[in-house]
Amino acid sequence: MPTTQIRLASRPHGEPQDSDFETVETELPELADGQVLLRTIYVSLDPYVRGRMSDAESYADPMQVGDVVVGGTVCEVVESRSDRRSVGDVVLAYTGWQTHAVVDARATRRLDPEAAPISTALGVLGMPGFTAYAGLLAIGRPAEGETLVVAAAAGPVGSAVGQIAKIKGLRTVGIAGGPEKVRLLTEELGFDAALDHRSPDFVEQLVEATPAGVDIYFENVGGPVGDAVLRRLNTYARVPVCGLVSGYNATERPQGADQLPGFFRRILTKSLTVRGFIQDEFVPTHHEDFLREMSAWVRDGSVRYLEDVAQGLERAPEAFRGMLAGRNVGKQLVQVGPDPTR
Amino acid sequence: MPTTQIRLASRPHGEPQDSDFETVETELPELADGQVLLRTIYVSLDPYVRGRMSDAESYADPMQVGDVVVGGTVCEVVESRSDRRSVGDVVLAYTGWQTHAVVDARATRRLDPEAAPISTALGVLGMPGFTAYAGLLAIGRPAEGETLVVAAAAGPVGSAVGQIAKIKGLRTVGIAGGPEKVRLLTEELGFDAALDHRSPDFVEQLVEATPAGVDIYFENVGGPVGDAVLRRLNTYARVPVCGLVSGYNATERPQGADQLPGFFRRILTKSLTVRGFIQDEFVPTHHEDFLREMSAWVRDGSVRYLEDVAQGLERAPEAFRGMLAGRNVGKQLVQVGPDPTR
Numbered sequence: 172m173p174t175t176q177i178r179l180a181s182r183p184h185g186e187p188q189d190s191d192f193e194t195v196e197t198e199l200p201e202l203a204d205g206q207v208l209l210r211t212i213y214v215s216l217d218p219y220v221r222g223r224m225s226d227a228e229s230y231a232d233p234m235q236v237g238d239v240v241v242g243g244t245v246c247e248v249v250e251s252r253s254d255r256r257s258v259g260d261v262v263l264a265y266t267g268w269q270t271h272a273v274v275d276a277r278a279t280r281r282l283d284p285e286a287a288p289i290s291t292a293l294g295v296l297g298m299p300g301f302t303a304y305a306g307l308l309a310i311g312r313p314a315e316g317e318t319l320v321v322a323a324a325a326g327p328v329g330s331a332v333g334q335i336a337k338i339k340g341l342r343t344v345g346i347a348g349g350p351e352k353v354r355l356l357t358e359e360l361g362f363d364a365a366l367d368h369r370s371p372d373f374v375e376q377l378v379e380a381t382p383a384g385v386d387i388y389f390e391n392v393g394g395p396v397g398d399a400v401l402r403r404l405n406t407y408a409r410v411p412v413c414g415l416v417s418g419y420n421a422t423e424r425p426q427g428a429d430q431l432p433g434f435f436r437r438i439l440t441k442s443l444t445v446r447g448f449i450q451d452e453f454v455p456t457h458h459e460d461f462l463r464e465m466s467a468w469v470r471d472g473s474v475r476y477l478e479d480v481a482q483g484l485e486r487a488p489e490a491f492r493g494m495l496a497g498r499n500v501g502k503q504l505v506q507v508g509p510d511p512t513r
Numbered sequence: 514m515p516t517t518q519i520r521l522a523s524r525p526h527g528e529p530q531d532s533d534f535e536t537v538e539t540e541l542p543e544l545a546d547g548q549v550l551l552r553t554i555y556v557s558l559d560p561y562v563r564g565r566m567s568d569a570e571s572y573a574d575p576m577q578v579g580d581v582v583v584g585g586t587v588c589e590v591v592e593s594r595s596d597r598r599s600v601g602d603v604v605l606a607y608t609g610w611q612t613h614a615v616v617d618a619r620a621t622r623r624l625d626p627e628a629a630p631i632s633t634a635l636g637v638l639g640m641p642g643f644t645a646y647a648g649l650l651a652i653g654r655p656a657e658g659e660t661l662v663v664a665a666a667a668g669p670v671g672s673a674v675g676q677i678a679k680i681k682g683l684r685t686v687g688i689a690g691g692p693e694k695v696r697l698l699t700e701e702l703g704f705d706a707a708l709d710h711r712s713p714d715f716v717e718q719l720v721e722a723t724p725a726g727v728d729i730y731f732e733n734v735g736g737p738v739g740d741a742v743l744r745r746l747n748t749y750a751r752v753p754v755c756g757l758v759s760g761y762n763a764t765e766r767p768q769g770a771d772q773l774p775g776f777f778r779r780i781l782t783k784s785l786t787v788r789g790f791i792q793d794e795f796v797p798t799h800h801e802d803f804l805r806e807m808s809a810w811v812r813d814g815s816v817r818y819l820e821d822v823a824q825g826l827e828r829a830p831e832a833f834r835g836m837l838a839g840r841n842v843g844k845q846l847v848q849v850g851p852d853p854t855r
Contacts, residue, residue: 393777407794412781418774431772432760435735438789439754445787447780452749 172199172208172250174271176239177487183224186420186495191224192240192488199273202252207276209246209264211507214484215293216242216491221419240268240487243298245282245289247511256281261512263292268487270507284512287469294327294502295476296465298450302413303331304461305453307389310411310446315340317386320377320403322368322396323416325352325477327502330360331465332389334474337361341387344380346396348497355500359475368396377403384408392417401434404441412447420495477501514541514550514592516613518581519829525566528762528837533566534582534830541615544594549618551588553849554603556610556826557635558584558833563761582610582829585640587624587631589853598623603854605634610829612849626854629811636669636844637818638807640792644755645673646803647795649731652753652788657682659728662719662745664710664738665758667694667819669844672702673807674731676816679703683729686722688738690839697842702817710738719745726750734759743776746783754789762837819843 173196180193202208219231220241226233234241244267248260253276256262262279266272282289287296294300307313319336323329324345333343333356345362347353348369356365364380366373377399384405390397394417404410437443468474479499481490484507494503515538522535544550561573562583568575576583586609590602595618598604604621608614624631629638636642649655661678665671666687675685675698687704689695690711698707706722708715719741726747732739736759746752779785810816821841823832826849836845 390777393774397777398773412777415774415777415781418778421774427771429769429771429773431740431776432735432757432763434773434776435732435739435754435757436760438787439757440789442789442791442794443787444789445780445785447777447782447784447786449784452784 172271173197174199174269175484176270177268177484179224179234179236179238179240181236182226183221183420187221187224187488187492189488194485199271202250202273205253205275205277206273207248207253207256207279208250209244209262209266209272209274209279210249211244211246211266211270211272211484212261212510213245213290213293213480214242214268214487214505214507215244215297216487216494216503216505217299218414218416218419218495220491221495241265242267243293245292246272246279247508251276259511261289263297268484268505270484287466289510289512290478290480290502290504291469291476293504294478295331295469295474296462299327299502300331300465301453301458301461302450303328303389304335304465305450305457306411306413306448307332307335307387309453309457310444310448311336311387311389311409313339313341313387316342318342318344318381318383319387319389320344320346320381320385320400321389322346322392322400323497324356324362324365325360325500326391327476328391328413329389330476330501331474333360333362334468336387337363338468338473342383344377346377346400352500355477359477361475374399387411389413390415394418398430401437404437404443406441408441408443410443410445412445413450416495478504480504480506482506514613514615515539516541516611517826518612519610519826520581521566521576521578523578524568525563525762529563529566529830529834531830536827541613544592544615547595547617547619548615549590549595549598549621550592551586551604551606551608551614551616551621552591553586553588553608553612553614553826554852555587555632555635555822556584556829556847556849557586557639558829558836558845558847559640560756560758560761560837562833563837581608583607584609585635587634588614588621589850590621593618601853603631605639610826610847612826629808631852631854632820632822632846633811633818635846636820637673637811637816638804641669641844642673642807643795643800643803644792645670645731646677646807647792647799648753648755648790649674649677649729651795651799652786652790653678653729653731653751655681655683655729658684660684660686660723660725661729661731662686662688662723662727662742663731664688664734664742665839666698666704666707667702667842668733669818670733670755671731672818672843673816675702675704676810678729679705680810680815684725686719688719688742694842697819701819716741729753731755732757736760740772743779746779746785748783750783750785752785752787754787755792758837820846822846822848824848
């Protein structure tokens with residue numbers, strides 16, 4: 172069985188270029204006992220993958236040059252040598268940027284297309300939604316009446332953070348880039364206030380939008396936006412840190428005076444909690460509740476989600492670059508093959 | 514009744530100078546109902562007071578020029594118009610740098626000279642000891658077999674942190690300045706390893722002393738020592754931040770490249786918890802346990818303490834400067850008048 176793969180051809184320096192990827196057609200091995208042949212329907216594009224393209228130390232091992240680019244996928248089972256999965260099953264897998272793959276059936280999770288659109292397993296009901304849920308509840312510890320700020324708020328993590336916080340009774344302030352996304356934040360995603368970080372008076376807008384300061388800053392971008400929000404934090408504020416996408420393509424050391432001593436002073440004088448996390452940590456404690464609560468919220472419309480679907484595997488590099496630059500609106504997916512549930 | 518006071522004459526720029534203080538003799542008011550007249554025995558000198566001499570935003574309101582310099586005190590009641598306190602009682606108060614004061618009896622706590630030396634109410638059984646206890650247990654969450662690092666380890670907070678961590682079964686690494694203190698750390702205070710941050714090969718020594726990395730860094734100094742330890746942190750490490758004494762006299766913005774983005778990257782990739790705190794926060798939840806446990810540990814010798822006692826109120830400014838520069842060994846006190854319990 173042939174598969175088309177996009178592999179890492181070289182480690183990107185800064186923004187990934189087309190030349191950092193190579194498309195390869197190759198033959199998959201015969202299925203062994205317990206294995207399934209998968210046909211990819213959707214590939215998830217996520218910021219953390221940029222980190223795995225570099226060989227700098229991170230929380231996950233880096234990809235090697237020549238590896239298929241990694242990523243979560245929703246696939247259809249087209250051949251099975253496992254009792255666990257039948258031909259026609261739609262499953263969640265981690266097969267990356269390729270059209271087909273052979274994996275152990277135990278490395279897949281069956282999805283129920285009746286319960287929710289299958290693509291949501293990569294977004295609001297998948298890793299990004301869980302990152303939002305676990306980080307907000309376990310680290311943010313939201314309390315009614317508090318103020319939450321989240322950046323990349325039209326993205327899959329930020330939009331879920333804002334809507335869950337709203338359910339919990341917080342004032343929610345979303346930050347995004349450009350007027351179209353900013354409009355979506357209040358009109359579609361229920362944020363109380365929405366700010367465009369490209370506005371020349373962004374900092375003044377932020378101050379106006381947070382008259383009582385900020386109790387939770389869900390940090391997923393870093394950079395100047397993060398700096399501005401950190402200055403608004405109240406005593407006992409919590410800062411879950413799940414990503415720093417603004418710096419993922421950085422190639423030079425930051426310029427300007429050292430802000431670390433001042434940041435530690437704020438941590439001390441405001442009794443701040445700053446806590447990095449990867450969602451895996453909270454799977455044992457929070458994943459069951461997440462699936463139950465989030466599915467219900469999606470069904471009853473209290474959590475909405477946006478998707479940005481590029482068509483065709485060959486569009487993955489361009490869509491990936493776009494996501495790192497914030498050109499997507501909502502969860503960035505690549506549709507690799509037909510969705511049998513639509 | 515006359516009192517001699519040392520007042521803030523001007524806000525220090527950098528290290529406090531003699532000219533920033535003025536000594537004033539003044540007459541205390543007559544006692545009103547419910548008040549007591551106190552004679553100061555010991556004054557506590559603590560790093561946070563340097564912060565209150567500046568008008569920069571902090572967790573406590575700054576002193577005003579002309580105010581008596583603040584500080585915890587152990588005093589003897591010499592006159593009482595309250596049923597709560599009798600003449601001869603030894604009490605904990607917050608009357609600062611003066612020989613006598615009139616305060617509401619309810620602003621004092623009676624000490625039992627039979628239970629522990631009265632000076633310990635300002636050190637190991639007082640605010641510094643409680644800072645160590647609460648920050649280590651509530652934020653550090655020590656687990657047997659982990660590695661703890663603390664700086665200013667011969668000081669009242671650091672020495673308590675190290676010894677409590679030892680009781681909890683951790684490997685303890687103390688950092689101090691100069692060979693005398695370093696010797697005390699292992700010989701008197703039970704640290705497993707002790708490092709001199711003035712050594713030219715301090716960073717190499719730190720790496721050697723923490724072969725399994727660092728799980729808890731109790732941050733009370735900041736600066737280059739803090740930077741070096743932060744680089745040794747393990748995944749899920751905890752960093753309680755109770756002070757940054759190395760920067761308290763700083764007058765210029767830090768030089769050098771911005772380290773904040775790199776620090777956030779470490780927070781993310783290592784799932785770090787960085788948490789500022791002031792001990793007050795934990796009084797409702799931890800103070801009763803602290804008094805019970807810590808008193809027992811002091812009595813049975815599992816927690817030892819060192820004191821550095823300057824003689825005479827007039828020595829307070831010099832002793833305060835010395836403490837900020839790390840010239841004290843153990844808890845810095847000023848003895849203002851005779852100790853009736855010795």
